[in-house]
Amino acid sequence: MADLYDCIIVGAGPAGLGAALYSARDNFKTLVLEKFFPGGQIINTDKVENYPGIDSIDGPGLAERLKAQALKFNAEILMGKEVTALKKLDDGKIEVTSGDHKYLARIVILAPGSGYRKLGVPGEDEFRNAGAGVSYCGTCDAPFFRGKEVVSIGGGNTAIEETLHLAKFVDKVTLIHRRDQFRATRILVDELMEKVNQPNSNIIVKYSSVATRIEGADKVQSITLKDLKTENQEDYPCDGVFIFVGMIPNTKFLKNFIELTDAGFIKCESTYMRTAIPGVFAAGDCRVGAAMQLVTAINDGVIAAMMQKQYFRDPNWWNAPATDILQPGGW
Numbered sequence: 001m002a003d004l005y006d007c008i009i010v011g012a013g014p015a016g017l018g019a020a021l022y023s024a025r026d027n028f029k030t031l032v033l034e035k036f037f038p039g040g041q042i043i044n045t046d047k048v049e050n051y052p053g054i055d056s057i058d059g060p061g062l063a064e065r066l067k068a069q070a071l072k073f074n075a076e077i078l079m080g081k082e083v084t085a086l087k088k089l090d091d092g093k094i095e096v097t098s099g100d101h102k103y104l105a106r107i108v109i110l111a112p113g114s115g116y117r118k119l120g121v122p123g124e125d126e127f128r129n130a131g132a133g134v135s136y137c138g139t140c141d142a143p144f145f146r147g148k149e150v151v152s153i154g155g156g157n158t159a160i161e162e163t164l165h166l167a168k169f170v171d172k173v174t175l176i177h178r179r180d181q182f183r184a185t186r187i188l189v190d191e192l193m194e195k196v197n198q199p200n201s202n203i204i205v206k207y208s209s210v211a212t213r214i215e216g217a218d219k220v221q222s223i224t225l226k227d228l229k230t231e232n233q234e235d236y237p238c239d240g241v242f243i244f245v246g247m248i249p250n251t252k253f254l255k256n257f258i259e260l261t262d263a264g265f266i267k268c269e270s271t272y273m274r275t276a277i278p279g280v281f282a283a284g285d286c287r288v289g290a291a292m293q294l295v296t297a298i299n300d301g302v303i304a305a306m307m308q309k310q311y312f313r314d315p316n317w318w319n320a321p322a323t324d325i326l327q328p329g330g331w
Helices: 015-025 040-044 059-072 138-145 157-166 186-198 294-313 315-319
Strands: 001-012 030-034 076-079 081-086 095-097 101-110 115-116 147-152 172-176 203-206 211-215 222-226 233-237 239-245 247-249 280-282
Touching: 001 015, 001 095, 015 030, 015 040, 015 059, 015 101, 015 294, 030 101, 040 247, 081 233, 101 172, 115 233, 138 157, 138 239, 147 157, 157 172, 157 239, 172 211, 186 203, 211 247, 222 239, 280 294, 294 315
Parallel strands: 001 030, 001 101, 030 076, 101 280, 147 172, 147 239, 172 203
Antiparallel strands: 081 095, 095 101, 115 247, 211 222, 222 233
16 A cells, blocks of 8 residues: 655655644644755756845755755655656545655655756856856846856746846946847846847847857856857856756646646745646746746745645635635734
């Protein structure tokens, strides 16, 4: 007979570990299944400075703290457990399959996270952290490049928003885009161009260009750019490279179980993290509309874990509008 848990959490990134802490601390029998090891994207971060209450900590150190805190309240965390299938049973329970083992849960919190879409050019992996010069998050890492010159790559909303953010910190940011016009929303493009056209602007745009190599010794020192119209290449000096070409949610195993967007993000409402399947929550970077930040991922996981009490008290709660649930003084 399969093991029965009150709550099974798929993924041990910040969202999953935040959910595990709150679920286990409420004395729910809680299991976390993680295919690699706890921490998610933050284990690739050499310094975290934007987590409230902690001045500075390395990513692996923060991941270890989150894990230890969940274990303190008897959450069970199993590593090397890749979830391959989920199934809603007739009795309302959810069957979770990992390898040749099946687990049963009263509720499931999906927190498999997402990964940064990579350029796939030489040097990207070698310098892949803010300390070495390659980053995928301007909001996270811009302060580390204060007074330096950086390159940002991309043409969507995130690329423009993050480039504008970088410009507040660096001496110069050069935005590289492979096309001759942006695919971002008009209002963002207008804001960018207004900044670009200002006298002594520290934002430069290079259209119809791609990066072919990132180079340096211990840290990034230059990037090789190729002009797609002339085929000419140039070594462009810089202290850092910020890559904003999209996110890939880790949700392929869910495509026959739950509704996903075309890009693979889990569809759910953003107040209580409820999906269309009663008893199944989504939290963190895997869900549609996620802010892709450490603190908001943990927030998602905490909300989902707290809301399981509502579902256990009254399964019909699942279909109630969020505005009908809010109570003065909290939950």
